Amino acid sequence: MTESLQYDLTLYPSPVLRKQAAAVESFDDELREVVEAMFRTMRESKGVGLAAPQVGMKRRILVMNHTGEEGDDRAMINPEILSRDGETTLYEEGCLSFPGIYGEIQRPDSCRVRWQDTDGATHEETFTGFESRVIQHEHDHLVGVLLVDRMSSADKLRNKVALENLVHDYKQAAAKQG
Numbered sequence: 477m478t479e480s481l482q483y484d485l486t487l488y489p490s491p492v493l494r495k496q497a498a499a500v501e502s503f504d505d506e507l508r509e510v511v512e513a514m515f516r517t518m519r520e521s522k523g524v525g526l527a528a529p530q531v532g533m534k535r536r537i538l539v540m541n542h543t544g545e546e547g548d549d550r551a552m553i554n555p556e557i558l559s560r561d562g563e564t565t566l567y568e569e570g571c572l573s574f575p576g577i578y579g580e581i582q583r584p585d586s587c588r589v590r591w592q593d594t595d596g597a598t599h600e601e602t603f604t605g606f607e608s609r610v611i612q613h614e615h616d617h618l619v620g621v622l623l624v625d626r627m628s629s630a631d632k633l634r635n636k637v638a639l640e641n642l643v644h645d646y647k648q649a650a651a652k653q654g
């Protein structure tokens with residue numbers, strides 16, 4: 477595998493985005509290479525987070541960096557949100573699978589997460605603020621929940637043309653592939 481491997485982003489409404497991701501069972505070099513390539517793809521796409529279904533893989537993997545600082549890269553394997561807590565806040569979210577589409581999404585401020593690192597060690601921690609929001613957004617991807625599902629009807633209406641264009645582009649690409 478080359479140092480510069482990156483993935484193509486899977487865009488809405490690709491069916492893989494609606495699938496349940498499966499648990500990772502092998503914590504090996506292949507997993508670490510996938511995670512590195514996901515980080516490269518996320519950075520290249522200027523995202524703050526990326527989940528494996530967004531690069532076509534039904535695996536419970538997410539990568540994120542909520543600050544853009546080098547030391548803040550975080551990969552979560554088999555993440556589970558144990559609880560969500562705190563005040564519900566409204567914040568504008570985008571998604572690499574929905575280019576150019578944004579919506580104000582409500583989420584609880586805090587979440588407690590259990591996950592494994594790329595060596596298989598288990599961690600548990602409570603997150604708040606933007607970091608918690610990114611985790612909740614990426615975790616949604618692992619269970620087939622998308623930005624469009626959590627958008628208000630006003631935001632859906634505002635983004636109607638852009639959403640229709642994505643569906644149109646997907647159908648055209650699918651037709652081309654036969």
Ligand code: NI
Pocket residue numbers: 570571572573613614617623
């Ligand atoms: Ni997303």
